[in-house]
Amino acid sequence: MKEFSIKDVPDFSRKDRIVVVGVIGKSEYEYPNKTTPLLPTVNCDEIGIKCYWDERSNILYLHATTYLDAKQLTELACNLEEASKVSEKDADDTHWLVASGDLASESCKIFALIFHLCHIVVLSSPSPVFDLGYLQLFKAIDAYRNELLPQTTEALASSGAGGTWDSHGRTCCPRLLFHFHRAPRQLRRNPAALKRLEHSVEDQLYFILRKARIITNVCAKSLFAIPKNEEFVYINADDAAGRARDVGSLLQGLIHLCSGVPQEPPCDRPSFKQFVGGHVELARVGGFDDNVGKYAMTTSFFELPSAHSWQLAARALAPIYLSAPRAPRDDEPGGALYDALATDVRFSQARCAKVLPIAQASYMEGLPSHYSSQHHAHKLSIAMSVLETMGRGPRAGGARAALRASCEAAWRARRLCEAPSLTDHPCHHPQHDGTREHSSGVRYVHACDCGRSKASRDDPYCVRRANLGFYEDAAELCTACPTLTRREFPVFQPTTATYR
Ligand SMILES: [Zn+2]
Numbered sequence: 001m002k003e004f005s006i007k008d009v010p011d012f013s014r015k016d017r018i019v020v021v022g023v024i025g026k027s028e029y030e031y032p033n034k035t036t037p038l039l040p041t042v043n044c045d046e047i048g049i050k051c052y053w054d055e056r057s058n059i060l061y062l063h064a065t066t067y068l069d070a071k072q073l074t075e076l077a078c079n080l081e082e083a084s085k086v087s088e089k090d091a092d093d094t095h096w097l098v099a100s101g102d103l104a105s106e107s108c109k110i111f112a113l114i115f116h117l118c119h120i121v122v123l124s125s126p127s128p129v130f131d132l133g134y135l136q137l138f139k140a141i142d143a144y145r146n147e148l149l150p151q152t153t154e155a156l157a158s159s160g161a162g163g164t165w166d167s168h169g170r171t172c173c174p175r176l177l178f179h180f181h182r183a184p185r186q187l188r189r190n191p192a193a194l195k196r197l198e199h200s201v202e203d204q205l206y207f208i209l210r211k212a213r214i215i216t217n218v219c220a221k222s223l224f225a226i227p228k229n230e231e232f233v234y235i236n237a238d239d240a241a242g243r244a245r246d247v248g249s250l251l252q253g254l255i256h257l258c259s260g261v262p263q264e265p266p267c268d269r270p271s272f273k274q275f276v277g278g279h280v281e282l283a284r285v286g287g288f289d290d291n292v293g294k295y296a297m298t299t300s301f302f303e304l305p306s307a308h309s310w311q312l313a314a315r316a317l318a319p320i321y322l323s324a325p326r327a328p329r330d331d332e333p334g335g336a337l338y339d340a341l342a343t344d345v346r347f348s349q350a351r352c353a354k355v356l357p358i359a360q361a362s363y364m365e366g367l368p369s370h371y372s373s374q375h376h377a378h379k380l381s382i383a384m385s386v387l388e389t390m391g392r393g394p395r396a397g398g399a400r401a402a403l404r405a406s407c408e409a410a411w412r413a414r415r416l417c418e419a420p421s422l423t424d425h426p427c428h429h430p431q432h433d434g435t436r437e438h439s440s441g442v443r444y445v446h447a448c449d450c451g452r453s454k455a456s457r458d459d460p461y462c463v464r465r466a467n468l469g470f471y472e473d474a475a476e477l478c479t480a481c482p483t484l485t486r487r488e489f490p491v492f493q494p495t496t497a498t499y500r
Protein backbone atom coordinates (compact mmCIF):
# COMPACT_ATOMS: atom_id res chain seq x y z
CA MET A 1 0.00 0.00 0.00
CA LYS A 2 1.46 3.33 -1.08
CA GLU A 3 1.39 6.14 1.43
CA PHE A 4 1.77 9.85 0.68
CA SER A 5 0.67 13.28 1.84
CA ILE A 6 -1.98 15.33 0.03
CA LYS A 7 0.45 18.24 -0.17
CA ASP A 8 2.76 16.27 -2.39
CA VAL A 9 0.86 13.77 -4.51
CA PRO A 10 3.19 11.56 -6.55
CA ASP A 11 2.35 9.66 -9.72
CA PHE A 12 0.95 6.81 -7.68
CA SER A 13 -0.72 4.58 -10.27
CA ARG A 14 -1.62 4.06 -13.92
CA LYS A 15 -5.16 2.85 -13.25
CA ASP A 16 -7.85 4.60 -15.24
CA ARG A 17 -10.81 4.23 -12.86
CA ILE A 18 -10.21 4.74 -9.18
CA VAL A 19 -12.58 5.10 -6.24
CA VAL A 20 -11.65 7.60 -3.56
CA VAL A 21 -12.81 7.07 0.01
CA GLY A 22 -12.22 9.72 2.66
CA VAL A 23 -12.35 9.27 6.42
CA ILE A 24 -13.12 12.27 8.64
CA GLY A 25 -14.42 12.70 12.16
CA LYS A 26 -13.23 12.18 15.68
CA SER A 27 -11.12 9.56 17.37
CA GLU A 28 -10.35 8.58 20.92
CA TYR A 29 -7.07 9.39 22.56
CA GLU A 30 -5.81 5.81 22.69
CA TYR A 31 -7.10 4.81 19.25
CA PRO A 32 -6.29 7.65 16.90
CA ASN A 33 -6.76 5.44 13.85
CA LYS A 34 -10.24 6.29 12.59
CA THR A 35 -9.73 4.19 9.47
CA THR A 36 -9.85 0.83 11.28
CA PRO A 37 -10.84 -1.61 9.92
CA LEU A 38 -10.45 -0.19 6.40
CA LEU A 39 -6.75 0.35 6.98
CA PRO A 40 -5.34 -1.64 9.88
CA THR A 41 -2.14 0.28 10.52
CA VAL A 42 -2.01 4.00 10.12
CA ASN A 43 0.05 6.42 12.09
CA CYS A 44 -1.68 9.72 12.54
CA ASP A 45 0.75 12.07 14.20
CA GLU A 46 0.45 15.01 11.84
CA ILE A 47 -2.40 17.42 11.14
CA GLY A 48 -3.47 17.08 7.53
CA ILE A 49 -4.53 14.45 5.03
CA LYS A 50 -2.65 11.22 4.47
CA CYS A 51 -3.40 9.19 1.34
CA TYR A 52 -3.19 5.40 1.13
CA TRP A 53 -3.35 3.80 -2.29
CA ASP A 54 -4.54 0.22 -2.45
CA GLU A 55 -3.45 -0.96 -5.90
CA ARG A 56 -5.17 -4.34 -5.67
CA SER A 57 -8.64 -3.15 -4.84
CA ASN A 58 -8.25 0.10 -6.79
CA ILE A 59 -9.22 2.30 -3.88
CA LEU A 60 -7.52 5.46 -2.67
CA TYR A 61 -8.12 6.18 1.00
CA LEU A 62 -7.75 9.70 2.43
CA HIS A 63 -7.45 9.97 6.17
CA ALA A 64 -7.98 13.39 7.75
CA THR A 65 -6.17 14.06 11.00
CA THR A 66 -7.41 17.22 12.69
CA TYR A 67 -7.86 18.78 16.11
CA LEU A 68 -11.10 16.84 16.43
CA ASP A 69 -8.88 13.84 17.11
CA ALA A 70 -8.39 13.72 20.86
CA LYS A 71 -4.69 12.94 20.50
CA GLN A 72 -3.93 16.05 18.44
CA LEU A 73 -5.90 18.25 20.81
CA THR A 74 -4.06 16.86 23.82
CA GLU A 75 -0.72 17.44 22.17
CA LEU A 76 -1.72 20.99 21.40
CA ALA A 77 -2.77 21.53 25.01
CA CYS A 78 0.60 20.21 26.23
CA ASN A 79 2.45 22.69 24.06
CA LEU A 80 0.44 25.69 25.22
CA GLU A 81 2.41 28.22 27.17
CA GLU A 82 0.54 30.46 29.53
CA ALA A 83 3.51 32.80 29.70
CA SER A 84 3.46 33.51 26.00
CA LYS A 85 0.94 36.31 26.43
CA VAL A 86 2.65 39.58 25.65
CA SER A 87 0.03 42.28 25.50
CA GLU A 88 -3.63 42.49 26.22
CA LYS A 89 -4.33 42.18 22.51
CA ASP A 90 -2.28 38.98 22.23
CA ALA A 91 -4.03 37.64 25.29
CA ASP A 92 -7.30 38.08 23.39
CA ASP A 93 -6.05 35.79 20.66
CA THR A 94 -5.22 33.07 23.14
CA HIS A 95 -8.73 33.23 24.59
CA TRP A 96 -10.39 29.84 24.42
CA LEU A 97 -13.32 31.04 22.34
CA VAL A 98 -10.99 32.56 19.73
CA ALA A 99 -8.76 29.52 19.72
CA SER A 100 -11.64 27.04 19.41
CA GLY A 101 -12.96 28.94 16.39
CA ASP A 102 -9.50 28.81 14.83
CA LEU A 103 -9.15 25.09 15.51
CA ALA A 104 -12.59 24.39 14.05
CA SER A 105 -11.79 26.35 10.93
CA GLU A 106 -8.49 24.50 10.53
CA SER A 107 -10.42 21.21 10.69
CA CYS A 108 -13.04 22.50 8.26
CA LYS A 109 -10.43 23.35 5.63
CA ILE A 110 -9.18 19.78 5.71
CA PHE A 111 -12.70 18.31 5.65
CA ALA A 112 -13.69 20.59 2.78
CA LEU A 113 -10.83 19.26 0.68
CA ILE A 114 -11.84 15.67 1.49
CA PHE A 115 -15.42 16.37 0.43
CA HIS A 116 -14.15 17.82 -2.82
CA LEU A 117 -11.85 14.95 -3.72
CA CYS A 118 -13.79 11.84 -2.63
CA HIS A 119 -16.64 9.68 -3.89
CA ILE A 120 -17.41 8.31 -0.45
CA VAL A 121 -16.76 10.06 2.84
CA VAL A 122 -16.92 8.16 6.12
CA LEU A 123 -17.75 10.19 9.19
CA SER A 124 -16.25 8.35 12.10
CA SER A 125 -17.52 8.72 15.67
CA PRO A 126 -16.03 6.99 18.70
CA SER A 127 -19.39 6.81 20.49
CA PRO A 128 -22.86 5.71 19.34
CA VAL A 129 -24.10 9.33 19.47
CA PHE A 130 -24.12 11.76 16.55
CA ASP A 131 -22.52 15.05 17.54
CA LEU A 132 -24.85 17.87 16.52
CA GLY A 133 -21.84 20.21 16.41
CA TYR A 134 -21.15 18.72 12.97
CA LEU A 135 -24.14 20.63 11.61
CA GLN A 136 -22.31 23.90 12.19
CA LEU A 137 -19.14 22.45 10.66
CA PHE A 138 -20.99 21.17 7.59
CA LYS A 139 -22.58 24.56 7.03
CA ALA A 140 -19.19 26.23 7.42
CA ILE A 141 -17.59 23.79 4.98
CA ASP A 142 -20.36 24.38 2.45
CA ALA A 143 -19.95 28.16 2.73
CA TYR A 144 -16.17 27.82 2.46
CA ARG A 145 -16.53 25.61 -0.61
CA ASN A 146 -18.78 28.17 -2.29
CA GLU A 147 -16.44 30.98 -1.33
CA LEU A 148 -13.51 29.21 -2.98
CA LEU A 149 -15.54 28.20 -6.03
CA PRO A 150 -14.08 30.82 -8.44
CA GLN A 151 -10.53 29.88 -7.44
CA THR A 152 -11.08 26.13 -7.58
CA THR A 153 -12.83 26.33 -10.96
CA GLU A 154 -9.95 28.32 -12.38
CA ALA A 155 -7.31 26.04 -10.88
CA LEU A 156 -9.05 22.90 -12.15
CA ALA A 157 -9.44 24.37 -15.64
CA SER A 158 -5.75 25.17 -15.84
CA SER A 159 -4.67 21.88 -14.23
CA GLY A 160 -5.75 19.81 -17.23
CA ALA A 161 -7.56 17.22 -15.09
CA GLY A 162 -10.40 17.11 -17.64
CA GLY A 163 -13.70 15.22 -17.43
CA THR A 164 -16.24 16.29 -14.83
CA TRP A 165 -13.50 18.19 -13.01
CA ASP A 166 -13.83 20.75 -15.81
CA SER A 167 -17.58 20.63 -16.29
CA HIS A 168 -18.80 20.28 -12.68
CA GLY A 169 -15.76 21.06 -10.53
CA ARG A 170 -15.83 17.59 -8.94
CA THR A 171 -16.33 13.97 -9.88
CA CYS A 172 -19.63 13.54 -8.06
CA CYS A 173 -21.57 14.67 -5.06
CA PRO A 174 -19.89 12.52 -2.40
CA ARG A 175 -21.86 10.10 -0.34
CA LEU A 176 -21.58 10.47 3.42
CA LEU A 177 -21.55 7.27 5.49
CA PHE A 178 -21.70 7.27 9.27
CA HIS A 179 -19.49 4.93 11.22
CA PHE A 180 -20.11 4.68 14.94
CA HIS A 181 -17.24 2.79 16.51
CA ARG A 182 -19.03 1.57 19.59
CA ALA A 183 -22.55 0.20 19.97
CA PRO A 184 -24.54 0.69 23.17
CA ARG A 185 -23.50 -2.10 25.53
CA GLN A 186 -26.94 -3.72 25.81
CA LEU A 187 -27.27 -4.11 22.03
CA ARG A 188 -23.87 -5.60 21.26
CA ARG A 189 -25.03 -9.21 21.32
CA ASN A 190 -28.35 -8.49 19.70
CA PRO A 191 -27.97 -8.02 15.93
CA ALA A 192 -31.67 -7.54 15.30
CA ALA A 193 -31.95 -4.72 17.81
CA LEU A 194 -28.77 -3.17 16.49
CA LYS A 195 -30.20 -3.20 12.98
CA ARG A 196 -33.33 -1.47 14.26
CA LEU A 197 -31.14 1.12 15.97
CA GLU A 198 -29.20 1.71 12.76
CA HIS A 199 -32.38 2.29 10.80
CA SER A 200 -33.72 4.59 13.44
CA VAL A 201 -30.47 6.58 13.46
CA GLU A 202 -30.63 6.76 9.67
CA ASP A 203 -34.11 8.25 9.82
CA GLN A 204 -33.07 10.76 12.46
CA LEU A 205 -29.93 11.79 10.62
CA TYR A 206 -31.86 12.20 7.38
CA PHE A 207 -34.43 14.34 9.16
CA ILE A 208 -31.81 16.49 10.93
CA LEU A 209 -29.73 17.06 7.81
CA ARG A 210 -32.81 17.89 5.74
CA LYS A 211 -34.10 20.25 8.38
CA ALA A 212 -30.74 22.02 8.53
CA ARG A 213 -30.78 22.23 4.70
CA ILE A 214 -27.43 20.52 4.47
CA ILE A 215 -28.74 17.88 2.10
CA THR A 216 -31.17 18.93 -0.61
CA ASN A 217 -33.13 17.38 -3.45
CA VAL A 218 -30.48 18.35 -5.97
CA CYS A 219 -27.13 16.81 -5.12
CA ALA A 220 -25.19 18.85 -7.66
CA LYS A 221 -25.44 21.83 -5.34
CA SER A 222 -25.06 20.03 -2.01
CA LEU A 223 -21.87 19.44 -0.11
CA PHE A 224 -22.72 15.76 0.14
CA ALA A 225 -25.64 13.41 -0.24
CA ILE A 226 -26.92 10.42 1.64
CA PRO A 227 -28.27 7.44 -0.25
CA LYS A 228 -31.99 7.04 -0.84
CA ASN A 229 -32.23 3.28 -0.75
CA GLU A 230 -29.01 1.94 0.72
CA GLU A 231 -27.96 1.85 4.33
CA PHE A 232 -25.59 4.62 5.36
CA VAL A 233 -25.18 4.11 9.11
CA TYR A 234 -22.96 1.41 10.56
CA ILE A 235 -22.69 0.81 14.27
CA ASN A 236 -19.79 -1.34 15.31
CA ALA A 237 -20.90 -4.17 17.57
CA ASP A 238 -17.58 -5.95 17.75
CA ASP A 239 -15.75 -4.41 20.63
CA ALA A 240 -12.35 -5.77 19.72
CA ALA A 241 -12.40 -4.88 16.03
CA GLY A 242 -11.77 -1.21 16.53
CA ARG A 243 -9.24 -1.84 19.24
CA ALA A 244 -6.67 -4.06 17.63
CA ARG A 245 -3.95 -2.23 19.51
CA ASP A 246 -5.57 -2.58 22.89
CA VAL A 247 -3.31 -4.76 25.03
CA GLY A 248 -6.30 -5.98 27.06
CA SER A 249 -8.15 -7.35 24.06
CA LEU A 250 -4.96 -8.94 22.69
CA LEU A 251 -4.42 -10.69 26.01
CA GLN A 252 -7.99 -11.85 26.11
CA GLY A 253 -7.59 -13.34 22.64
CA LEU A 254 -4.45 -15.12 23.76
CA ILE A 255 -6.16 -16.56 26.83
CA HIS A 256 -9.03 -17.78 24.66
CA LEU A 257 -6.60 -19.45 22.27
CA CYS A 258 -4.63 -21.14 25.06
CA SER A 259 -7.59 -22.34 27.09
CA GLY A 260 -9.18 -23.99 24.10
CA VAL A 261 -12.60 -22.70 25.08
CA PRO A 262 -14.48 -21.97 21.87
CA GLN A 263 -15.06 -18.26 21.42
CA GLU A 264 -18.57 -16.92 21.20
CA PRO A 265 -19.57 -17.09 17.57
CA PRO A 266 -19.39 -13.64 16.02
CA CYS A 267 -22.77 -12.29 15.07
CA ASP A 268 -23.59 -12.61 11.42
CA ARG A 269 -23.46 -8.90 10.62
CA PRO A 270 -21.39 -7.70 7.70
CA SER A 271 -18.14 -6.07 8.73
CA PHE A 272 -17.62 -2.36 8.23
CA LYS A 273 -15.26 -3.14 5.38
CA GLN A 274 -18.00 -5.09 3.64
CA PHE A 275 -20.44 -2.27 4.33
CA VAL A 276 -18.17 0.28 2.65
CA GLY A 277 -17.34 -2.30 -0.03
CA GLY A 278 -21.02 -2.34 -1.05
CA HIS A 279 -20.96 1.38 -1.72
CA VAL A 280 -17.62 1.14 -3.51
CA GLU A 281 -19.03 -1.60 -5.76
CA LEU A 282 -22.00 0.61 -6.54
CA ALA A 283 -19.65 3.43 -7.46
CA ARG A 284 -17.78 1.09 -9.80
CA VAL A 285 -20.87 -0.29 -11.48
CA GLY A 286 -23.13 2.66 -12.08
CA GLY A 287 -22.20 5.53 -9.82
CA PHE A 288 -24.45 7.17 -7.25
CA ASP A 289 -27.67 8.90 -8.04
CA ASP A 290 -28.91 10.41 -4.82
CA ASN A 291 -31.12 13.11 -6.35
CA VAL A 292 -34.72 13.26 -5.18
CA GLY A 293 -37.79 14.53 -7.02
CA LYS A 294 -38.25 15.88 -10.50
CA TYR A 295 -34.66 17.02 -11.03
CA ALA A 296 -33.48 13.50 -10.40
CA MET A 297 -32.49 12.69 -13.95
CA THR A 298 -31.26 15.94 -15.37
CA THR A 299 -28.56 17.11 -13.00
CA SER A 300 -26.89 13.86 -12.08
CA PHE A 301 -23.19 13.32 -12.82
CA PHE A 302 -20.71 10.73 -11.66
CA GLU A 303 -17.25 9.81 -12.83
CA LEU A 304 -14.46 7.55 -11.69
CA PRO A 305 -11.38 9.56 -12.58
CA SER A 306 -8.12 8.04 -13.71
CA ALA A 307 -5.35 8.07 -11.13
CA HIS A 308 -3.51 10.67 -13.20
CA SER A 309 -6.47 13.03 -13.51
CA TRP A 310 -7.17 12.74 -9.77
CA GLN A 311 -3.56 13.52 -9.04
CA LEU A 312 -3.72 16.68 -11.19
CA ALA A 313 -6.93 17.78 -9.48
CA ALA A 314 -5.54 17.13 -5.99
CA ARG A 315 -2.41 19.09 -6.80
CA ALA A 316 -4.52 22.00 -7.99
CA LEU A 317 -6.99 21.97 -5.10
CA ALA A 318 -4.87 21.22 -2.04
CA PRO A 319 -3.00 24.56 -1.92
CA ILE A 320 -6.24 26.52 -2.35
CA TYR A 321 -8.12 24.75 0.42
CA LEU A 322 -5.34 24.38 2.93
CA SER A 323 -3.67 27.77 2.73
CA ALA A 324 -6.52 30.24 3.13
CA PRO A 325 -5.84 33.14 5.52
CA ARG A 326 -6.60 32.77 9.22
CA ALA A 327 -9.17 34.65 11.26
CA PRO A 328 -9.13 38.42 10.68
CA ARG A 329 -8.31 41.16 13.16
CA ASP A 330 -10.82 43.71 14.35
CA ASP A 331 -12.23 45.56 11.36
CA GLU A 332 -11.41 43.37 8.36
CA PRO A 333 -14.26 41.28 6.97
CA GLY A 334 -13.82 37.58 7.82
CA GLY A 335 -14.04 34.68 5.39
CA ALA A 336 -16.86 32.19 5.24
CA LEU A 337 -15.25 29.92 7.83
CA TYR A 338 -14.81 32.78 10.26
CA ASP A 339 -18.41 33.92 9.81
CA ALA A 340 -19.77 30.44 10.33
CA LEU A 341 -17.55 29.22 13.16
CA ALA A 342 -16.38 32.17 15.23
CA THR A 343 -19.87 33.11 16.43
CA ASP A 344 -18.76 33.93 19.97
CA VAL A 345 -15.93 36.11 18.72
CA ARG A 346 -18.18 37.94 16.31
CA PHE A 347 -20.71 38.54 19.09
CA SER A 348 -18.00 39.87 21.37
CA GLN A 349 -16.61 42.06 18.60
CA ALA A 350 -20.03 43.54 17.87
CA ARG A 351 -20.74 44.21 21.56
CA CYS A 352 -17.40 45.92 22.08
CA ALA A 353 -17.69 47.98 18.90
CA LYS A 354 -21.07 49.18 20.12
CA VAL A 355 -20.11 50.00 23.68
CA LEU A 356 -16.70 51.55 23.03
CA PRO A 357 -18.06 54.92 21.75
CA ILE A 358 -20.49 55.05 24.69
CA ALA A 359 -17.63 54.56 27.15
CA GLN A 360 -15.54 57.18 25.36
CA ALA A 361 -18.46 59.63 25.51
CA SER A 362 -18.84 59.04 29.24
CA TYR A 363 -15.18 59.99 29.64
CA MET A 364 -15.54 63.18 27.63
CA GLU A 365 -18.76 64.24 29.37
CA GLY A 366 -18.39 67.47 31.38
CA LEU A 367 -14.64 67.57 30.96
CA PRO A 368 -12.99 70.94 31.84
CA SER A 369 -10.64 72.58 29.34
CA HIS A 370 -7.68 71.35 31.36
CA TYR A 371 -7.53 68.83 34.16
CA SER A 372 -5.25 66.93 36.48
CA SER A 373 -4.07 63.31 36.43
CA GLN A 374 -6.34 62.62 39.39
CA HIS A 375 -9.39 63.78 37.49
CA HIS A 376 -8.24 61.76 34.49
CA ALA A 377 -7.97 58.61 36.60
CA HIS A 378 -11.43 59.21 38.03
CA LYS A 379 -13.04 59.72 34.62
CA LEU A 380 -11.18 56.73 33.20
CA SER A 381 -12.50 54.46 35.92
CA ILE A 382 -16.04 55.61 35.13
CA ALA A 383 -15.54 54.93 31.42
CA MET A 384 -14.03 51.52 32.20
CA SER A 385 -16.99 50.52 34.32
CA VAL A 386 -19.33 51.46 31.45
CA LEU A 387 -17.30 49.18 29.18
CA GLU A 388 -17.24 46.39 31.77
CA THR A 389 -21.02 46.35 32.13
CA MET A 390 -21.70 45.86 28.41
CA GLY A 391 -18.56 44.69 26.63
CA ARG A 392 -18.27 40.90 26.84
CA GLY A 393 -16.22 38.02 25.55
CA PRO A 394 -12.78 37.50 24.07
CA ARG A 395 -12.55 40.92 22.41
CA ALA A 396 -13.20 42.83 25.66
CA GLY A 397 -9.49 43.01 26.52
CA GLY A 398 -8.70 44.71 23.22
CA ALA A 399 -11.59 47.12 23.72
CA ARG A 400 -10.26 48.01 27.19
CA ALA A 401 -6.83 48.76 25.74
CA ALA A 402 -8.39 50.89 22.99
CA LEU A 403 -10.48 52.85 25.50
CA ARG A 404 -7.48 53.50 27.74
CA ALA A 405 -5.43 54.69 24.76
CA SER A 406 -8.13 57.03 23.49
CA CYS A 407 -8.74 58.52 26.96
CA GLU A 408 -5.05 59.06 27.46
CA ALA A 409 -4.80 60.79 24.09
CA ALA A 410 -7.63 63.11 25.10
CA TRP A 411 -5.95 63.86 28.41
CA ARG A 412 -2.54 64.56 26.84
CA ALA A 413 -4.07 67.44 24.87
CA ARG A 414 -5.69 68.93 27.97
CA ARG A 415 -3.46 68.00 30.85
CA LEU A 416 -2.16 70.42 33.52
CA CYS A 417 1.53 71.06 34.23
CA GLU A 418 1.25 69.78 37.81
CA ALA A 419 4.89 70.54 38.67
CA PRO A 420 5.11 70.49 42.50
CA SER A 421 6.00 73.70 44.34
CA LEU A 422 8.38 73.76 47.34
CA THR A 423 5.34 73.27 49.54
CA ASP A 424 4.15 70.45 47.27
CA HIS A 425 1.25 72.17 45.54
CA PRO A 426 0.85 71.29 41.82
CA CYS A 427 1.15 73.94 39.12
CA HIS A 428 -2.31 74.82 37.78
CA HIS A 429 -1.29 76.06 34.34
CA PRO A 430 -1.90 73.95 31.23
CA GLN A 431 1.22 72.07 30.38
CA HIS A 432 3.88 74.57 29.34
CA ASP A 433 7.56 74.85 28.55
CA GLY A 434 10.36 76.68 30.42
CA THR A 435 9.46 80.16 29.13
CA ARG A 436 6.48 80.43 31.44
CA GLU A 437 6.79 80.30 35.23
CA HIS A 438 5.01 77.64 37.27
CA SER A 439 2.24 78.75 39.57
CA SER A 440 0.14 76.71 41.94
CA GLY A 441 -2.29 79.59 42.53
CA VAL A 442 -1.76 79.33 46.31
CA ARG A 443 -0.94 82.63 48.12
CA TYR A 444 0.38 83.19 51.62
CA VAL A 445 0.46 86.30 53.81
CA HIS A 446 3.90 86.78 55.26
CA ALA A 447 5.71 89.35 57.41
CA CYS A 448 8.60 91.41 56.02
CA ASP A 449 12.16 91.38 57.41
CA CYS A 450 11.40 93.73 60.30
CA GLY A 451 8.01 92.21 61.03
CA ARG A 452 6.19 95.55 60.98
CA SER A 453 4.27 95.03 57.75
CA LYS A 454 2.70 92.10 55.94
CA ALA A 455 2.64 91.22 52.26
CA SER A 456 1.08 88.41 50.25
CA ARG A 457 3.40 86.03 48.46
CA ASP A 458 3.00 83.40 45.73
CA ASP A 459 3.71 79.78 46.46
CA PRO A 460 7.47 79.62 45.74
CA TYR A 461 8.99 77.27 43.14
CA CYS A 462 12.66 78.05 43.84
CA VAL A 463 14.73 78.55 46.98
CA ARG A 464 16.05 81.93 45.89
CA ARG A 465 12.55 83.29 45.42
CA ALA A 466 11.43 81.82 48.75
CA ASN A 467 14.29 83.11 50.88
CA LEU A 468 15.47 86.28 49.14
CA GLY A 469 13.21 87.54 46.35
CA PHE A 470 10.11 87.90 48.53
CA TYR A 471 11.94 89.83 51.29
CA GLU A 472 13.48 92.24 48.80
CA ASP A 473 10.05 93.00 47.34
CA ALA A 474 8.48 93.27 50.83
CA ALA A 475 11.16 95.69 51.99
CA GLU A 476 10.23 98.13 49.21
CA LEU A 477 6.63 98.28 50.48
CA CYS A 478 7.61 98.55 54.16
CA THR A 479 8.31 101.92 55.74
CA ALA A 480 10.68 100.62 58.41
CA CYS A 481 12.77 98.03 56.55
CA PRO A 482 14.83 100.47 54.39
CA THR A 483 15.78 102.50 57.50
CA LEU A 484 17.34 99.55 59.30
CA THR A 485 21.07 99.07 59.37
CA ARG A 486 22.15 96.17 57.11
CA ARG A 487 25.10 93.94 57.90
CA GLU A 488 26.75 92.05 55.08
CA PHE A 489 27.95 88.53 55.96
CA PRO A 490 30.73 86.93 53.98
CA VAL A 491 29.36 84.67 51.28
CA PHE A 492 31.23 81.73 49.85
CA GLN A 493 32.71 82.73 46.49
CA PRO A 494 33.83 79.84 44.27
CA THR A 495 37.29 80.24 42.72
CA THR A 496 36.98 77.52 40.08
CA ALA A 497 34.20 76.93 37.60
CA THR A 498 33.84 73.28 38.60
CA TYR A 499 33.15 73.69 42.32
CA ARG A 500 30.69 71.35 43.94
ZN1 LIG B 1 3.89 74.71 35.50
Ligand SMILES: [Zn+2]
Binding pocket: 448, 449, 450, 451, 452, 453, 475, 478, 479, 480, 481
Ligand atom coordinates in the same frame (compact mmCIF):
# COMPACT_ATOMS: atom_id res chain seq x y z
ZN1 LIG C 1 9.61 95.71 57.33
